[in-house]
Amino acid sequence: MYKKLFISIIAVSVVFVSCKKEATTWSTNWAAPIAHGHLTINDMVEEDHVETNSEGYLSLVIHEPVFEFSLDTLIQLPDTTVVEKTAIGIPSLDISPAYIQPTMYNQVLNLGTIELKEVIIGSGFIETRLTSVWPGRAQVALIIPEAIGPLGSFGSVHFFEAGHITETESSELTDMTDFNMNLTGDDGLSVNTIGITAIVQSNEETETYTITSSDTNTIGFSFIDMVPKYARGYFGQYTFSDTTTVSLSQLNRIVAGSIDIDSIDMKITVKNGFNLVAQSKISLFEGTNTRTGTTVDLDFPAKNTTMNIDPASGGLYDYVPSEYPLEINNVNSNITDFIENLPNSAKVGYKMDINPFGNISAGNDEFFPNSKMELFLDGEFPLSFGANELTIVDTFDIDWVDTGEITPEEAEVILDYSNGFPIGAIATFYLLDASNNVLDSIVGNSGILSGSFDAGTYETVPKDGSISFPITAATFENLEKMKRLKLYVSFSTDGTENIKISPETFFDFNLRSNLQISVSL
Amino acid sequence: MKKVFITLTLALSFTAYSQELTPVYEDSLTEGSLTRVSSFNYYSSNAFNNALLDKFLFGGAITTDIKDQVTNGLKRVNSFGAEAEQSIEHYNASINPIGNPKFGFMASFSDNHFVSANLSSDLFHTIFYGNADRIEDTLDFSFSHVQYMHFQKIGFGVFDKNTLSSIRINYVSGSKQTQARLSNSYMYSADDSIAVMLQGAGFRTDLTSPYFAMQGHGFAIDLNYNFMFETKKGNSQIINLKISNLGLIAWNNQTNNFSIDSLSNYTGFDIKDFINQPEDAPSKEYNFIDTLGLHQEKGSIVSTLPIEFAIQKMPMRNCDKKLQAILGFKAILTSDYFPYLFGGVYYAPTDNFSASTRLSYGGFGGLQWGIDANFWVKDKVYIGLGTFDMIGNISKKYGFGRSINLSAHFKF
Known part of the structure; x- marks a missing residue:
């Protein structure tokens, strides 16, 4: 009897096991900064492409070749x-x-x-x-x-x-x-x-x-x-001619709104690095906005005109390319209409003749080391414009990160800002599934207010503000299902007149969150 | 002084009782053998009530009401502790291991879990509420501590057949341990930044399984002395003095040792680190934990066992008085444990049954009420069942822990 009792008590003592039937959970609220920044125009455009113009505001400038070709493949000595x-x-x-x-x-x-x-x-x-x-x-x-x-x-x-x-x-x-x-x-x-x-x-x-x-x-x-x-x-006689369509894919992202530009000053220089005579002609330059179905044919003085491109001068080690400049600006062309059309497709027709008059150099055409024929663009685009709900859309692929024992429940993402740009913006985020169906959206309680632009001094008084983006529990569930994030941003400039961007313009922001999370153990 | 030292040494050299419910001195063991099985289990806190602790033990949602209730009772030191010891002891009076017929042989095995923790009020707030309501404020984590040990003891010793005083030397098999302690540590939250100052150290043994992981080895000495005397009125009394777990464990060289001493300021991502970067720029993955400067290395470490010291007046079964007083004191050498005092009465209406009740204060908890019952069968079998925390066992709101003790003795 004692033995049985002894064994029973041991069994009861040893089998002292508690069984946890469900997870322990609780909610906490965390306030944490997400991102911050002080952005100037140089953070958005490379410093080399921005300069202060004579009127004291900023211009975008471009100094770079846009098209070039060499003759080295023509004069290559064949494997013999x-x-x-x-x-x-x-x-x-x-x-x-x-x-x-x-x-x-x-x-x-x-x-x-x-x-x-x-x-x-x-x-x-x-x-x-x-x-x-x-x-x-x-x-x-x-x-x-x-x-x-x-x-x-x-x-x-x-x-x-x-x-x-x-x-x-x-x-x-x-x-x-x-x-x-x-x-x-x-x-x-x-x-x-x-x-x-x-x-x-x-x-x-x-x-x-x-x-x-x-x-x-x-x-x-x-x-x-x-x-x-x-x-x-x-080097023989050659003719290159084509009509080609160039996709301006970046402008595909503009889905609504319009832009008003004051002026553009462009110079396209044909540079001939070979010691030979050439002729060129641009016969077509039209831009099409497929969203609006509007096509604008760019007219400029040299269009449909055959340009005689002189040979390069100098010798093997000191050659100087010849240059043939084409001025295109809002006085001699309809370039502003062309740009304001926001074309996402451009059709270009051109013709180029090498040695159009035969061997007039008596066999003394020259190809120099690294020489090439190129179109070099010098452009100045003054940042003086007006935008009316110019809406840009972009889509990003997103991989949702498994948060393990921590589950977000609700959140409020807050953007505190000081906007020194005379441009306001309204942003909306759309959550898309794998088939690009909209699952949900995240909308702020207001837009980013534009700074106040003074047309006399070109200065902008910064506007401070705060935007709250509420993220509900249902939205968090959709965030887990989301495969892509589509961002709509609609820009409008301050007032009704065109604004100008001064060198001191900035955008300060501090993005923070109040996040309610559930911890599960 | 020398006499005092020798007397004290001898006095501490005799022990008999492992942790169990209110021990009752029964009788000497001059022949045959005695086997004791004990299960001693409790968890206790001076700040965290059962409504909260139950959610960790049995699962479920910790509501705002539960958190608020606990918050209102938080103190400067908010302790939580637990012990679970399952043991078996065998006394054999027929074996005289040291050649002296006055002493018998004893052997024992026990499985021990020990938890000791202390959370600062602000750390509790951070864990359960977050920092959203403490912007522009400092949350102080200093001196928070958590420790968990799991070990087994296999002991052999001798006991005094007349008093059941004993001394036992144990081999200790370390199963697992985790320990972390913060010193000067805090978190300061602002709208645009979070500053975290962390100073501390800790370690974690490599394996979390199997149950008997055997990742460390050590030794422990358990001492128990029953001091018998008579009052001026001729009543016999017993004072029990006990020192347990006097030893250490050396954990193996796969133990993960941590230390940290850093001040980190998190302001979110600087957008300039991500825009206008070259395509081949290295990716900038941010891991807040990495920025804390946690230093980790593997290596062996020695830790002491939770040394326990207790002195108590024991009731005697064969006393001719039906009511006897019980009182005592216990301490565990850990910073989270307060001196534990108790007192109560022992009532023996018959030879085969007795019960006791006691009030206690200290330890990991506060004021506690305990009861237990003892039952004998023909002087051969003893069964005892009790608790040191009756309120904790029945109340979620007012209870701050639970306790259940079970003991059985068999004479052969």
């Missing part, structure tokens, strides 16, 4: 393999140690309509590959006398053991970078022609051996990836 066979023209010949047989010949490169006289190689190789069947030891040299590198003319010397029955072969790869090659041949009057000298001789010290007319040696070389950095000659 040349094999020459040499043999004596008599039945047999005794080859003494002093025997030397020089051979000179011209090798013409096939470059189509291009007629090159001189090139300096930027990169590339020549591979020489020679064979000998002479029954004694031999030495063969392949020389291009007019290919002059830092150490002198190009030459490749090969030494052969006695061949006769078994052909002996030798090859060598030479880096041709910075070699200056004259392509006028032996006579100095040809084009695309390489003068080559091959020297075959005995390499015996005392022995004399006999070769026959059937002992044929080969002398071969290959151009591999030979790209000139300088070329002189006649």
Whole structure:
């Protein structure tokens, strides 16, 4: 009996287990800063693209090429393999140690309509590959006398053991970078022609051996990836023309509203870095706003006018591109209408002729190191404009982070700001699912108020404010389902007149949250 | 002085009682053996009522009412503690391990959980309310502390057959421990920033399972001395003096040691760190915990066991008086534990049944009322059931913990 009681008590004592049936939860309220910042125009646009204009307010400026092309692919020396066979023209010949047989010949490169006289190689190789069947030891040299590198003319010397029955072969790869090659041949009057000298001789010290007319040696070389950095000659006639449509995708984000611009001053300069004559013509430049269906054809003085582009001046190391400037501003064109249309698509028609008058340089067209034909844009866009509910939309992919034991319940996100820009904004956030259906939205209790713009001094008195974005429990549930966040921001400038952005303009903000979270353990 | 020292040493060298409900001195054990099974369990707080503690034990939502009720009762030191000891002891009078027939042999095994914590009022507020209502204010976390230990003791010793005083040396197997203590620490919240000052240290053993994880090894000495004397009126009395867990555990070198001494100011993201950055700029993932400068390294560490000291006047079963007074004092050497005082009466209407009731104050809690009942079967079996916190056992609102003790003795 005692034993049974003893065991029972032990069992009761040991099995003293509490079983937690549900999680322990409680709610807490946290106030925490999220983000802050002091933003000026230089935080929104690169410093190099903003400057204070003569009237004391800011202009966006652009100094950069917008289109360029080079001729290096046209004048590239094609990969070429040349094999020459040499043999004596008599039945047999005794080859003494002093025997030397020089051979000179011209090798013409096939470059189509291009007629090159001189090139300096930027990169590339020549591979020489020679064979000998002479029954004694031999030495063969392949020389291009007019290919002059830092150490002198190009030459490749090969030494052969006695061949006769078994052909002996030798090859060598030479880096041709910075070699200056004259392509006028032996006579100095040809084009695309390489003068080559091959020297075959005995390499015996005392022995004399006999070769026959059937002992044929080969002398071969290959151009591999030979790209000139300088070329002189006649580059041929070419015409490039096209009508192309350019998508201005950034402007696709504008979904409503309008903008009013005071002035724009643009200069597009055609720069010719080649020593050759060219002509160009812009025949079409129209912008279409697909949202409104409005197309504006940009008119400017040089449109549909053939422009003669002069050759670059100077020489190999001091060339100066020629320039042909096109002025486009709100006086000589409808550029403001073009921009105010907010085109998200532009159609451009152009034509360019290289050497339109043929070989008028007498074969002295020049391609200089890094030279190119380019359109260079110098633009000044004064930040003087009006915006009327100009609405921009953008969409971001979002991955919701699992918060584990902490579940957000409700929140209030508060934006405290001081707006020194004479531009107000209203923002709305839309929560989208994977199929872009709107699940929910987050709307502030007010917009960002614009600063007060003084048209006389161009100064803006900052406006302080606070916006509350309430996030309900239901919204938090939708945040977990959300795959994308779509942001609508509608901008309007202060007053009815155009505003100007002064250099001191700023936007200070402090984003903070009051977050009610549920802790679950 | 030397005599006093020797006397005290000898006095502390005899012990018999593990933690259990109000112990009753029964009789000497001059022959045969005695086996005791005890289950001693309580949790207690001087600030956190059962309405709150039950939510952690049994789950459920901690409502604002519960939080407010606790907040109103918070003090400078808000302690919470718990002990759970399941033990079995065996006394054998037939074995004389030291060759002296006056002493018998004893062996024991116990499984011990120990929790000791102290939350500052502001830390409680931060955890359960957050900081939203304390903007432009400092929340002081200083001297908050939490400690949890789980260990087993396997002990062997000798006992005095006449008084059941004993001394026992235990091998201690450390299962797991977590400990953290903050010194000068606070959080200051403003509209646009949160400043956090943290100074503190702690450690956590590597494994959280299995139950007997054996991540540390140590030793402990348990001493118990029953001092018998007679009053001037010739009444026998027993004073019990007990020191337990006099030892330590060396945790293995996989123990995670933490320390922190940093002042962090969080102002949110600076938008300039994210705009106009090059595409290949390194990503700027922000982790607030990383900014706190928490230093962590693995390494062994030695920690002391929760040393307990108790002195109490025990009731005697064979006393001819039906009513006896009980009183005593207990201390655990941890900063969260206040000196624990108790007093009460023991009532034995028959030879086979007795009951006692007591009032206590201190420990991890405040004022507590305890009762227990004892039942004997033919001097061979003893069963006792009791609690040190009856109010806690029945009231969520006024209770600040719970306690249940069970003990059974078998003579063979």
